[in-house]
Amino acid sequence: MRQNGKLTILLYHGVTDIASSGIENYSGKHCNRAEFNNEMEFIKKNCNILSMDDVITHFSKRKVFPENSVVVTFDDGFKNNYTIALPILSRLSIPATFYVCPGIIGTDDMFWVDKLEDCINRTKKDVIEIEISGKSERFPLTDREKRIFALESIKRHCKSVSNAEKDGILESLTVEAEVEPDVNASENYRAMTWDDIVDLNRHPGINVGGHSFTHTILSALSADEMKTEITRSIEMLETHLKTKVRHYSYPEGQEKHYNTAIIEFLKECGILCSPSAIDGVNTLEDDLFQLKRIMPHFYGKPFPFKNRGDAK
Numbered sequence: 001m002r003q004n005g006k007l008t009i010l011l012y013h014g015v016t017d018i019a020s021s022g023i024e025n026y027s028g029k030h031c032n033r034a035e036f037n038n039e040m041e042f043i044k045k046n047c048n049i050l051s052m053d054d055v056i057t058h059f060s061k062r063k064v065f066p067e068n069s070v071v072v073t074f075d076d077g078f079k080n081n082y083t084i085a086l087p088i089l090s091r092l093s094i095p096a097t098f099y100v101c102p103g104i105i106g107t108d109d110m111f112w113v114d115k116l117e118d119c120i121n122r123t124k125k126d127v128i129e130i131e132i133s134g135k136s137e138r139f140p141l142t143d144r145e146k147r148i149f150a151l152e153s154i155k156r157h158c159k160s161v162s163n164a165e166k167d168g169i170l171e172s173l174t175v176e177a178e179v180e181p182d183v184n185a186s187e188n189y190r191a192m193t194w195d196d197i198v199d200l201n202r203h204p205g206i207n208v209g210g211h212s213f214t215h216t217i218l219s220a221l222s223a224d225e226m227k228t229e230i231t232r233s234i235e236m237l238e239t240h241l242k243t244k245v246r247h248y249s250y251p252e253g254q255e256k257h258y259n260t261a262i263i264e265f266l267k268e269c270g271i272l273c274s275p276s277a278i279d280g281v282n283t284l285e286d287d288l289f290q291l292k293r294i295m296p297h298f299y300g301k302p303f304p305f306k307n308r309g310d311a312k
Contacts, residue, residue: 007282009071011293014078015085022121031297051095072096082196095205099249102236103214106194115181123177209247246272253277263289
């Protein structure tokens with residue numbers, strides 16, 4: 001059926017044209033270039049494409065969304081956003097918002113979830129033991145499925161604890177796996193440079209927003225730490241972009257990863273909208289700081305229009 005008065009916000013992380021090794025990108029976080037190109041061509045032909053600025057205007061004026069309204073967004077700030085996704089978006093004149101972590105931009109650092117993945121992907125060990133919540137957990141790694149299970153288990157726990165405990169688990173894993181996470185292990189791990197970000201932001205229809213400083217889960221921080229994390233990210237972006245930052249998104253973005261205190265502080269910082277990563281579509285009855293998004297390809301999530309007859 002057609003989506004009248006509803007808003008679909010697409011959430012991508014990366015677009016890739018390389019073959020993965022082992023369990024690298026097993027989640028589909030980086031979708032295939034051809035698939036992304038086809039999806040962008042599809043929405044260009046069949047949907048009403050809005051920018052996040054357009055969304056803010058619709059909410060402020062209480063203006064109903066046109067039929068099959070869709071927005072394109074990216075989280076994190078991977079290099080392939082600039083080298084692969086941007087040329088496709090530019091060719092089709094599709095607006096997009098890129099929410100990035102400035103503490104990773106222009107460095108050889110990696111996002112902590114990618115560090116976990118790299119350790120388990122490249123370890124030569126058949127078994128690892130990690131202490132989780134005071135209990136030693138043993139994970140066999142003798143095949144792909146077992147490695148994915150181990151990674152998912154450790155990652156899930158890390159997303160439920162304090163930032164300090166998460167860092168401790170990551171440090172223990174690097175020692176136990178005997179692997180030092182390396183951004184050169186896959187092109188998909190590399191982040192954009194500041195030159196990339198500045199040029200990205202100059203493109204018509206493109207906005208750059210914040211996504212914490214280093215992808216730290218904001219609700220896992222103390223109030224002061226949370227404010228510092230947000231303030232540092234906005235200030236660094238504004239310094240490089242030489243413009244005000246009005247857009248933001250929450251790292252991980254599920255209900256437990258943000259709260260009222262985080263929303264109120266973002267508003268104090270001048271942020272006008274911060275979508276979540278909770279699955280679903282939106283109407284004017286929703287809130288600009290709790291908008292839902294859909295992640296095509298991530299863990300097999302289908303593209304929300306194609307082959308479903310939702311847009312014609």
